[in-house]
Amino acid sequence: MSTCSVSKGCFVFKPDTKKRKISSAADYFSKGNKDAEDSGLRFDTCQSLWKEIKRETEQLQEDLNKKLFDNLLDFLRTSHLDFKQKKTEWACRMKSREIPTAAVVLGVNVTDHDLTCKRLAEVLQDDVTPFVVTLRSKECPGIKNLLQKLMIQLMGCPIDMDSSEDEGSSKISPNRIRYSVSSLTDWYRNITKKADTETPCKKRIFSSSHWESPPVVVIFKDIESFTSKVLQDFIIISSHCIREFPLVLIFGIATSPMIIHKLLPHSVSSLLCIELFQSLSCKEHLTKVIDKLLLTSQFPFKLSEKVLQVLINIFLYHDFSVQNFIKGFQLCLLEHFYSQPLSVLCCEPQEAKKRVNVLSHSQCENIRRLPSFRRFVERQISNQQTVLLTDDRGLKETVHVLLQDLHTFHENYFPVLCCLHAFTSSLPKYPLGKQIRELYCACLEKKVWETEEYESAIQLVRMLAKDELEAILEKCVEILKSSPANHLGHPLEKLEEYLSQLKNPEEVNEDQEQSISSLKELQKKTDLYHLQKTLLEMKESRRLKKLTKFEMLRFEIVGFVDGLVKNHLAPVEMQTLHEVMYFSAASTLREHLNAAPRVALHTALNNPYFYLKNESLKSDAGSISNTAPDICIAYKLHLECGRLINLVDWLEAFSTVVKAAENSNSTGEDQIDDVTHARFIRAVSELELLGFIKSTKQKTDHVARLTWGSC
Structure with a gap:
């Protein structure tokens, strides 16, 4: 807006009567999305899921602080x-x-x-x-x-x-x-x-x-x-x-x-x-949050092993902030629903069944392109393969079954994981980790029963005493009773049966009686020869003797738990359609959360097109674009200098590049005008503020370079 008046004055400009369209969060969610189909439904699902997660975490925070706040109230009451x-x-x-x-x-x-x-x-x-x-x-x-x-x-x-x-x-x-x-x-x-x-x-x-x-x-x-x-x-x-x-x-x-x-x-x-x-403790708080968000089938959204490891590493090595961990989890949730078109199925089983029935042909093609689904198709017979790859109706029926199987897998997975942690969390040197999050990451990564750590843990479990084994079994029974899975009824009955056998007073520890008698033999006064002979006889008898009832029962219990692990703790990548519920883009998460300012600054100054997305800023590697911002031109010129930079030479080179953009017919004999001089001073000041150069007392017309190499 302008005026044609030549006199000075105050002019009033009425605002535009047209109402500006206010963009909503859903508009930003679908804007620039390559897979914009069902973007509105995905956004609504993401929002509702996050509200539920936020409510649960806030309630957890309140429950954890309740004891502290109650003690403070008692302190205030006694004081005043x-x-x-x-x-x-x-x-x-x-x-x-x-x-x-x-x-x-x-x-x-x-x-x-x-x-x-x-x-x-x-x-x-x-x-x-x-x-x-x-x-x-x-x-x-x-x-x-x-x-x-x-x-x-x-x-x-x-x-x-x-x-x-x-x-x-x-x-x-x-x-x-x-x-x-x-x-x-x-x-x-x-x-x-x-x-x-x-x-x-x-x-x-x-x-x-x-x-x-x-x-x-x-x-x-x-x-x-x-x-x-x-x-x-x-x-x-x-x-x-x-x-x-x-x-x-x-x-x-x-x-x-x-x-x-x-x-x-x-x-x-x-x-x-x-x-x-x-x-x-913040570590205990994090354990409670992971139990609430990840180690449950309540929320369909899950994290892959690498993504979870990124969040845990940031927590352990940077800030110990549980709130930042939750914000990182929120970022994963948003990124998953934004980038994965099939995340529309990441919801409750009943709702997912309704959404599968209305999937479009393009969404069916997205399912067929999933790596896990392609592996599933390869295992089918030829007639079934044809149906899955060509018939959308037959595909939807199969997807119904696969999603239900994935939900059942989660219901069985987490109770068995907690039972395995109960067996291994108290072992010496913690071969499978002391915290359940370490065991969870190990199970997500690969078949945990094929690792050396698992073998050593099983060997140690086979040597547990009766009271230790009994306490662990009681804990496992409580875990399975509190789990919502109906498919673990038989394991629960077996564990209760083993527990009753351990508590049976008739099954006396025969090995304890033998050890007591052997100890009495050793306590008798004897010479070195007879002592050595007695020890050899005890060793030979232990090698040849039969297993006691308790040892046989202990081996049976360990074998049963090992079978549960192999049946229910398979890696997530082996489950069909796991991409629907699991976010696995660890590199994307790392770019957002693990800042690398040195690399970002070099990229911005060396290649401004990376951030500005202006076609005129495109240039070949090593060349200096005359349309680039002044600080980018000064930065590229300073990379060609040594430890000390002559300001006069730097200014002349800067002027040459800038004038090439303004007037292609200009010659090097042109005088440097005040505007170009001011632009150069500003660019140099910005580089000094960023820490690339500094003034030096060695030469008054030089500056010292603080970085070396390409960045």
């Missing part, structure tokens, strides 16, 4: 419950102005602390007090900033008022308040005094769920990052007013409780009445 009724007694109980302090060890997964602290604040505001303040180190560089944040959050706390007049009298304008602990004390005294003077029918300053004389709770999210001087000043000032209003401090600790004594001298830490609380 009777502040109102027995103020003098409460004051006497606070030795030398001690402030009740809860040191909560949250673990090294710092990125998850925000969620835990947010949930803790919500629990306290719902059940204990409306006065909950959360402080971060970056918001409190000084004691003045800390008190300001504290007072602003307190004055904005939700308090139930009966009228606008009461509300106006209880709130203090932030512009008129002096930020100090004395102001905080006066504010709390006015609030509680207002609550005391209200009549019972009109008394609604605090919610009915809040405690009487509710405490002021201050949560320090990242105590390690706070300045020591700020903490010391706040604690010292607050200790002088602790008898005037109930104050509780909660320290969020990522490392160790000893950090409190490193930040605070003894004269300050002695003003705190500290109680230690421990949250659930």
